[in-house]
Amino acid sequence: MSGRTPTNGYTRRDGDGRKERLITRDVVLIMAATFFFMTASMMSGPIIAGFAHTLGANGALMGFIAGALSLAALFCRPVAGHLSDRTSKRVLAVVGGALYLITNVWYAYASNPASLLAARIVNGVGFACISVCLSTWLSTLLPLSRMGAGMGLYGTMNALAQAFGPDLGIRISKAVSYRAAFLTASTMAVLVVVCVLCIRDSGRPYAARAARPADDGRRPRLSALFEPKVIPIALIFMMFGIPYFANQSFIVDYAARMQVPFGVSVFFPIYALVLLAVRIVLRNWFDTKSFRFFLTLCTVGDVVMLLSLAHLRSFWMLALAAVMTAGGYGLMSSVTQAKAVLIAGKARSGMANTTYYAGIDLGMFLGPLIGGLLFSGVPIAWFYPALLVTMPVAWAIYLPFRRTIDGATSRE
Template structure:
């Protein structure tokens, strides 16, 4: 009979994944609507991008602190604080009357996002046996990605039916469900490492240095993904495309679920370089499909390729980050990994807003293709440092 401590899926693991789904669904539902909602309030193209990216910009600076705290304090406490901030920001969205007010609400949301994302990921890594870390974080990433797909699809559909403001109430309900699921987790996520004596501040207290290059590589995958999330509806409307944009995210979710379940053992066996080759090719294919699409066939193909690119790469990078750092520093490792997402979530919408307002819309996706060669150059320059310190060969 399998040792309970060695099982991949336990009651607590399932509840953390449920909390993660509610958290990310709440976040992505509202984030997709930010550019369009701010435009309806009178924002310019640049302001639309700034509003969409502000949550991630704030989270970028708060996340190292949250990562450090997650290795020292109860995860339940920190997730509770983050959930409360999510509720506040959701109510604020529903009542905002100007782009500036919306920008301030995004800042509050950013602090909550930093607390919840790092702590939930760290909590998950503490509940998993190290030999199942790749497969477990792959399932965690699948939950994350499903929410990141279904949240936007819900937002697109519901804002057409009930308007922007009432749709934000759905986001608030999801945040409340997250709080409830966290309350039923038995293991409160107390620190693994013993409290250390106070030391002088160092870079290692807020980031895991060897994870930084991988985080930046993943940032370059996140930039086109989050630009698409913020502007795909506006892009399709501006080009007068006969496509049903709401199909993109469910298709993405189904494709990613199949891929992550099918590839789950590969996450513990194949190298990071192996996934980088395949995922970067898929990203270029996805962006090309979005550029050329005139109907739903290429839209759906773009969604499948985006799942093979951004979706798979997120699990690969996060698992490698935890393996490099070890469980005692898993909070800081996850914070470093999420810093790449924060940068991508910030730069994607901001660059998207600049392109939307500054160049012909036909150049939107061709220009975003330039990030993949940059990802390869960055990895080639840093691979020796990242993998040369005794990291496991898996991922």
């Protein structure tokens, strides 16, 4: 055949060289659904521990409740990845959105730590379903030659939500109440479901089930849980996620202990705006520059970010840290996700995204955990410098697998 048409024609590539445009109605709706669901998730991130404390949780239980979502998501992702490669993504996304709606209302009316913990676990199931589903759905609508640009836009929605969500949750909880913040997040979940139901593409599996080799059932394989070739990418991104989520959880307490004379919540909006500009300016680089190039660039960004926060003496150091976060963690989020799909191929895009998001889950869990240990166990001046160790570890993971990672191209 001279061409092929996955799903309903959005990535058609024919012998005459005609290429379907990158931005379509369905792509925009998936991007919008992604923004709303991630905003809902990030709104609860910086306030859930404080809310647990008001319900009577002690310090250890506060931390466990905060991390329960990512732990639940980590264990559910293999199942979600299989379902996204084998069933309708529309159904899976609606289920995930509905769970987000239910759990945020549950948060608002939880009366004790046990109830809050149960809601957090259910929220993790919804997070696993919808995050893998939407990213996989989008990847089937993009031509491989534009995968970097397309996933870059998707990553922008994630990163913007991760920047605005925490700030919005903190502001509403302080100005009104925790309950108001959770109910606001529940309205975001409603918008997720609305966007998903408006998508024309049915989200059916990209590869026919008959085309997959049959499982003889003799022994469990790693590929049944994750995409093995993508694990190094997920671990590299986890190394960038640990400093980001440690900072997200402790920047307010760090600033208070360091007696910083200005508000630090503006860090997140600055990060979001700079990230948006970076994604626009560098949109053509995602499909042309090597992974090593981006890893070098993002490493520099993270190092400067951590050093800037370690010397937080003025607003301009905070602004510099936010800018460098966009050039570090923010940029790497898109690069690693696009590379994961290219390495695995579209038929395994669900498992590729499952593996990629497992890296996020681990970063979301280990970041606050390590941050808490550092915050209470080392002099406060060493909080951010200690996190610098994640960067050489990221390179130590990359170097043994550089041929596989750099060898993945956008040829269909």
